[in-house]
Each structure stands twice: as structure tokens, then as C-alpha cells.
Amino acid sequence: MELEPVIGFEVHAELKTRAKVWCGCSTAFGAPPNTNVCPVCMGLPGALPVLNEGAYRLALRTALALHCDIPPVTTFDRKNYYYPDLPKNYQISQNDKFLGKGGYLEINLGEAGVKQVGIDNIHLEEDAGKNIHPEGTAVDYSLLDLNRAGMPLLEIVTKPDIRSRHEAHVFMNSMRSFLKYLDVSDCKMEEGSLRFELNMSLRPKGSEEFGTKVEVKNLNSISVVLKCIDAELERQGAVLAEGGAIIQETRLWDDVEAVTRAMRTKETATDYRYFPDPDLVDFEVKEEVKQEILATLPELPVARCRRFEEQYGLSAYDAGLLTAQRQTADYFEDAVRLHNNPKGVANWIMAEALRWLNERSGGEEGEELTIEHFPVPAPAIAELLRLLDEGTITGKIAKQLFPMMIDTGKTPSVLVEEKGLKPLDDSALDPIVEEVIANMPKVADDVRNGKAKAIGALVGAVMKKTQGKANPATLTPLIKSKLGVE
Amino acid sequence: MKITPELVEHVALLSRLELTEEQKAQFSRELSKIFEYVEQLGEVDVSGVEPTAHPLPQKNKFRPDEVVPGLANETALANAPETEDVYFKVPQVL
Known part of the structure; x- marks a missing residue:
């Protein structure tokens, strides 16, 4: 029974x-x-x-x-x-x-x-x-x-x-x-x-x-x-x-x-x-x-979660995570108001901010840290996503910037200027790409002979040389044109 | 309503009172008389009358949510039969 x-x-x-x-x-x-x-x-x-x-x-x-x-x-x-x-x-x-x-x-x-x-x-x-x-x-x-x-x-x-x-x-x-x-x-x-x-x-x-x-x-x-x-x-x-x-x-x-x-x-x-x-x-x-x-009752967690799913197209799981604490939900919406990429903002909050907080809070029963304790404010996350979406920085650079934002409290734009992290334009990339192709003749030949996937190795090598400052979206076409392939 | 010695004993236990057998018998007698007297009220028809929680016509007596300084620790403990340090001292609970 x-x-x-x-x-x-x-x-x-x-x-x-x-x-x-x-x-x-x-x-x-x-x-x-x-x-x-x-x-x-x-x-x-x-x-x-x-x-x-x-x-x-x-x-x-x-x-x-x-x-x-x-x-x-x-x-x-x-x-x-x-x-x-x-x-x-x-x-x-x-x-x-x-x-x-x-x-x-x-x-x-x-x-x-x-x-x-x-x-x-x-x-x-x-x-x-x-x-x-x-x-x-x-x-x-x-x-x-x-x-x-x-x-x-x-x-x-x-x-x-x-x-x-x-x-x-x-x-x-x-x-x-x-x-x-x-x-x-x-x-x-x-x-x-x-x-x-x-x-x-x-x-x-x-x-x-x-x-x-x-x-x-x-x-x-x-x-x-x-x-x-x-x-x-x-x-x-x-x-x-x-x-x-x-x-x-x-x-x-x-x-x-x-x-x-x-x-x-x-x-x-x-x-x-x-x-x-x-x-x-x-x-x-x-x-x-x-x-x-009644006039002063806030939107409550379950209702807010439902709205996050509908309005922002988030999964039930993500919406639940973001609405569990009012501060997190407010932070998310503040950031989305500044840069309309709800999924991007949600991912950064969950992967970076909530992880950072989890590592520092005393567990389920201990002192509960809220996103207000997180050193990066909502506008800075929004700005980071904007720079990323506009192609001003690469995903790799964004990941490097984040710990710096936490440590210094500086905005991403300021850090990009200070550290010279803007992606290189084609004229700066040109000599680097040529050098990489010269150093990897076997791979270059493979690509020329139709092994399209081999180009990844060249992209990786350029990335490594530029410390991530090449934009992958423009880099691949540039390498292809150098090799004379479509 | 008859207040039996057993009921007196129960109420005494709840009130943490220690009574002698004579007292139990005495209170049983006296309380029964009081209850019989009060039971006369049962003759009044109160169907449809809301129970009264309070005889005063006053309602909604509030104090504002404002802190007023409390007593100093020495003053708070002054009348306690037993104290230790800043605490009241009481028989062991657990």
C-alpha cells in the first residue's frame, strides 16, 4: 500500500x-x-x-x-x-x-x-x-x-x-x-x-x-x-x-x-x-x-514569474530563478529597460551575478545575500550587453571584463578604453592574419582544398595572438578572402 | 453545573496551584454554587444577539509604530526574585 x-x-x-x-x-x-x-x-x-x-x-x-x-x-x-x-x-x-x-x-x-x-x-x-x-x-x-x-x-x-x-x-x-x-x-x-x-x-x-x-x-x-x-x-x-x-x-x-x-x-x-x-x-x-x-500591494512572485515568461520569452526555470527575490527581478527589469535583450541580460545575471552571490552567501539558512550586495549595478550589465550586441566587444572580452567590473566598480566602456580591449579593425588584423596563414601552411591548404572546418584552427590562432580582440563575425570572412575561398 | 473535585484538580494543575484535599472539596462546593447562580442567566433568550467581546463602546484604539525607550536593565531586573548578570533567573526549563 x-x-x-x-x-x-x-x-x-x-x-x-x-x-x-x-x-x-x-x-x-x-x-x-x-x-x-x-x-x-x-x-x-x-x-x-x-x-x-x-x-x-x-x-x-x-x-x-x-x-x-x-x-x-x-x-x-x-x-x-x-x-x-x-x-x-x-x-x-x-x-x-x-x-x-x-x-x-x-x-x-x-x-x-x-x-x-x-x-x-x-x-x-x-x-x-x-x-x-x-x-x-x-x-x-x-x-x-x-x-x-x-x-x-x-x-x-x-x-x-x-x-x-x-x-x-x-x-x-x-x-x-x-x-x-x-x-x-x-x-x-x-x-x-x-x-x-x-x-x-x-x-x-x-x-x-x-x-x-x-x-x-x-x-x-x-x-x-x-x-x-x-x-x-x-x-x-x-x-x-x-x-x-x-x-x-x-x-x-x-x-x-x-x-x-x-x-x-x-x-x-x-x-x-x-x-x-x-x-x-x-x-x-x-x-x-x-x-x-490593496493599492500598495506589489506584484507577487508567481504572478511576476508568469509575466517574465510571457513578456520576456524566458523559460519557466529562468523566470522562477529571476523572480525568487524581488531585488533580482527589479535588477533584471532595470537592466532590460536600458538594453532590450532580456535573454542576454537573464543569462548574465544567472551565470555571473547569482553565481557570485551563491559563492558568498551562507546557504539556504544562512545570511541571504541579495543582488544589492553584487558590486555591478544593473546599468553596467546593460551597458556590457549593449557593447557586446553592437559588436564593440567580443564575447570573450565581455567575459574578461566582468571580473574587472566586479573588482574595480568601473563601467565596461571605461574599462574597454583603459585596457585597449576594443576589437581590432581589419587594417590592424590584416598583418596578423597573414602571419598566421604563413605559419600554418598545412591548415591553409586544407581550407583551400575544401575542408571548411579547418578554418577554426586559423580563427583560434588569430584569437590567441590578439588576446581575443578579433571579432569572430568579421574575422572568418577576412581569413577566407585571404585564402581566396568563398 | 456541578464543579467536581476532579475538575477543580484539573484547573488547579493548569493554573499551577497546589491544593489540599480539603481545599479541593471546599472549592468544588463553593464553585458549584457560584456556577448555579450564574446559570440563571441561561433563562434569558439571547438568540440573535452577537456575543460581546468587550463592554466598552470604544473601538480601534491604536498606538503609532514609534519606539519609546524601555527600562534600563537594572530597573527591569529590580523587582525580580532572582537575577544573574543581565538576566532573570528562573527554575530550569527543558
Whole structure:
């Protein structure tokens, strides 16, 4: 019996505000411990939360971009549980009148087409503080930093629409790309500003019914989520193969053993006793605010990718690569506006710029470099392509110029002048061609006797002698005329 | 609604309260009475009435997204029962 996974995610994204969600404390990452704190986010008695309008608008912006229904009134609830990083002993969240319901995120599965992953709801809540566990055997305590407590956190709960590890991978990358395009979150997984919690069950392929799901926490990168999916495929598959039953529970990822472990039942007692937070008033979602936000939504990755394919004639793969980050797509379009050769520009960006960035970034989970870090600006790439297309420089010279542009920051035209890299004209080439023919009489005879392909050796020899400064387009006819062949 | 000693125990656990057997029995009795009293509200027909999340007529109370300086670290830690360096010190979690 072939089993298929049924996967949904709870996505947590810290919103990109200046201040926390209920107070004016700074959200800056990396501040000294317990300095971005005040009576509100430390949960001191009598302190009252007031909703940060910036956080509310970013949350609404995300909900609108995900095509959610926006109920007319949204309210906040208390989710009660005890943990040292939660100073109030409750988290202000939403459990009833969510900010957004329904909706979907489009993910591009390449040849399998575009898939809509449904959104169950999207709601605004607060992040918790950070526990620090000092090293050492005699240590029987934890330390607490409340700088993160009260940071605005957006939770996006998907429907169980994902059916494979690959789809899960594409979904996570797409969600990150989407949130970055929207400019609502930094999405730095290494800093915890974007987190994925996995809900997963298995069922016989083709079945309509859902199996029993487990929820997995403590997944701090996309690659860890993927490892966890593999581990759960194996674990749940083995249980089901023996005729056993999956227990609905929350499990923790153990990165050392690469398995999930059940939490103790005490910890999973999910009796949160939600009730409306009396400290916060109701929020009516005004139509004009919605319209204002809708008017500022950017073109999103999947739509932009589709347009790149149609408008610029790029392959789906290339368009996907160029639109994965908004900065890359902007860079591409800036360059194409200056020199209308989309395929040429695309190739140079992918082969040179993205390769340069990949070599320097910290991988999928590390610091993400964008094309803004690339030393060659879009106009310089456009100029390079223009020089190439106009025949002012050869392809070989263009390849030589590129590292110089990176190192010096100079434009290609300036470098061509400085280094004397313009192609030689026929009068300068004439003596060189004659010399090469004189040096390679056997090859020259072959060409004269009809072995057309042999001319390549002569072209190569001239190129070598001129250090690539002969234009191959004019060079071949010149050699032919010298040899008296057509 | 009868609040059984078992329910009292459950709620006490969720609230991290340690109760004696006598207290469980006592709270079971007292809370049952309170619930019975409140249940009189059930006689009112509220079909078609939206649940009230909040009694105040005020809506949409926002603060601007502006940073206000927080407390100095010493002040923040001043009332903590235990601290270490710049941190709050709490019983071990893990």
C-alpha cells in the first residue's frame, strides 16, 4: 500500500515594525539582554497593551495579499499557559474573530504547474521571550531575556493541502519569498524571525480521508523541516505498516538523532482556556484602510514569474530563478529597460551575478545575500550587453571584463578604453592574419582544398595572438578572402 | 453545573496551584454554587444577539509604530526574585 503524506504548516513570521505590538519597546535584534523591555512586555501588574497600528497594517497587508476574507470585526483573546518566557502567563492571540480567513498562497511547482495552498486563518499575536540554558552539570536554572517578548508575530495557518516533501519545500521557499516581496518580515530564519511548525499525517494514496496527524515543533530551518518530514514518513509509515495507530500529539524534533520525540503529556495538555482579552477593544476593519493597502500591494512572485515568461520569452526555470527575490527581478527589469535583450541580460545575471552571490552567501539558512550586495549595478550589465550586441566587444572580452567590473566598480566602456580591449579593425588584423596563414601552411591548404572546418584552427590562432580582440563575425570572412575561398 | 473535585484538580494543575484535599472539596462546593447562580442567566433568550467581546463602546484604539525607550536593565531586573548578570533567573526549563 503506497502512503502519501498530508502536510499543513503553521507559519510564524515576526513583523517588521519599529516598535513591539503592544508597547513602544524597540524590536531591534541583538540589543543587550533585557534592555528592550517595559512594564507592558514584562507583564507587570496594571500595565495595559495598546495595539501598534503598524503591526496591524502589516498583518492586514499579508491577509489581503493571501486573498483572505477579512471579517468586519477582529478581536484578541488570551491564550493561557505557563512558561517562564511568557511573562503574563498568557499570550495575547486570536482564537475566534481572526484578522483573515480562507485565502491561498500560490506556489510554482514548475512542470506540475501552479498550486494553491489554502489558508485556514491568519492572525496577529505576540512573540515570547528567550530562555537561555547555561552550560554545566551543576546548573539547575535557566536565564531569561525578555527583549523578544511582545514582538509582533503573525501566524499563518495553512490547510492540509501539501502532498509531498517536494511540495513542502517549494511551499516554504515560496512563503518566505512572498513575505519578503510584501516587505512585512525580514524572514531571517537564523534569527528566528520566520518559523515553520509542521502538521503531518499519512494516508493510503488515493484515499479521501485524513489520517491522524502529529504536530512537530522545534524546527528551526527549512532543511530541518525536510529532514523531519523524512523522519516522520519513516516513523508513521512503520507504525501503520504494523497495523498500529498514530497518536494525535505534539512532538519535538531532536536534531542530533534526526527523529521526533513525543512530549510529556503534561506539556501537551492543550487546555488554553481562551477568552476575549478585556484589555483590548474591538477592531473594525475599515474599507478605506483595506483599499489603501490593496493599492500598495506589489506584484507577487508567481504572478511576476508568469509575466517574465510571457513578456520576456524566458523559460519557466529562468523566470522562477529571476523572480525568487524581488531585488533580482527589479535588477533584471532595470537592466532590460536600458538594453532590450532580456535573454542576454537573464543569462548574465544567472551565470555571473547569482553565481557570485551563491559563492558568498551562507546557504539556504544562512545570511541571504541579495543582488544589492553584487558590486555591478544593473546599468553596467546593460551597458556590457549593449557593447557586446553592437559588436564593440567580443564575447570573450565581455567575459574578461566582468571580473574587472566586479573588482574595480568601473563601467565596461571605461574599462574597454583603459585596457585597449576594443576589437581590432581589419587594417590592424590584416598583418596578423597573414602571419598566421604563413605559419600554418598545412591548415591553409586544407581550407583551400575544401575542408571548411579547418578554418577554426586559423580563427583560434588569430584569437590567441590578439588576446581575443578579433571579432569572430568579421574575422572568418577576412581569413577566407585571404585564402581566396568563398 | 456541578464543579467536581476532579475538575477543580484539573484547573488547579493548569493554573499551577497546589491544593489540599480539603481545599479541593471546599472549592468544588463553593464553585458549584457560584456556577448555579450564574446559570440563571441561561433563562434569558439571547438568540440573535452577537456575543460581546468587550463592554466598552470604544473601538480601534491604536498606538503609532514609534519606539519609546524601555527600562534600563537594572530597573527591569529590580523587582525580580532572582537575577544573574543581565538576566532573570528562573527554575530550569527543558
